[in-house]
Amino acid sequence: MVLELLKYPDERIRLISGNVRFFDDSLQNIITDMVDTMKANGLEALSAIQIGIQYAVVVIKEADAYKPYINLRIITTSGETVETExxxxxxxxxxxxxxxxxxxxxxxxxxxxxQYADLEGAFSRVIQHQLDYNYGSTFVDRVDKETRKRINEYLPKGLVVSSNSSCPTVFYRDYIKRAYKYVMLAVWFSFLPPFFIDDSAVMAKLFLFDKIALGTVPFLIVGYAVYAYYESEKYKQCTSCQTGNIIGTSGFALAQWMVLGVIAFFWMGI
Structure with missing residues (x-):
């Protein structure tokens, strides 16, 4: 059945979708209605809330098939691109x-x-765009303040806002993540001088630097996890604030730190 798409200024677009706990005919009926609506409107992707159904269901057209993504979560992220949406x-x-x-x-x-999947490029963007809807957000929450102001002035009733805080364009936890990445990168670079310098005094300073740096990294990672959790509670509608994403990022960083520590122990003699 073709259902009506939510259009501005319908405030239901800001509702946060609940997780699906039933995998039966009623779920299949929702998916069927979503596919019918996509075909009728020529859409390549659709979130259930876009037709007023408050469940975490996303359907993506892949070639000639329509694939559902239920209770979708982002675990890890990397890189950044900017494109028109x-x-x-x-x-x-x-x-x-x-x-x-x-x-x-x-x-x-x-x-x-x-199910798990690694995505990149255009398809990764489509997934992120649709996942925003599940958390009561739209792409206007991801643009800078000046752009949001222009959109707000253009719309006859202004932007439709959530009862929760909108997604900020910058998360402070990213500064902490950047810090521990730079520290670990500096340790990697410290492995190079022994190939070119034969000076025990210089080597001793490098060893001391590596000890201090490697001892600092886990505190930065824990600080990232704690502050990221705080932001996830503050901005619950943002896809990048998911707890799974925070745990995945922190776990991956700790694994990198452990590998780096083992290499430093054997290579530098720490």
């Missing part, structure tokens, strides 16, 4: 939106079976 909700509006270039996702299929 549109939405049937805000008609006649298109803006440049920053997104992660590569993501790892978790989702469930129609049978409730856990």
């Amino acid at each position: 549109r939405t049937p909700y805000y008609e006649n509006i298109s803006v440049d939106v920053p997104r992660h270039d590569k993501i790892k996702i978790f989702y469930e299929n129609e049978k409730g079976e856990a």
